[in-house]
Amino acid sequence: MIGGLSVRECAILGTLSVYFQTVVLVMYLVVIGWLYVIVVWAAVQESLVRAFIIFFFLGFLPTLIALRLRRRRIRRLKDPDGEF
Structure with missing residues (x-):
């Protein structure tokens, strides 16, 4: 027993921890790649306003939404019966 958990439970939690770190x-890495493509695409635009619009609507907003949803899901999986 380690901290009230059996050895099997500790092994399962360790495996889940490695899984969440990998996810x-x-x-x-996917977000960094996506933002790189959008920044390069925005950099070759003719006007600064157009570049800002492309970066904001295709880079910043989708990234913000995706990261929030993914982090929320991961927190829910880590603590299914608790509040976050």
């Missing part, structure tokens, strides 16, 4: 790492 978060992949999520951030």
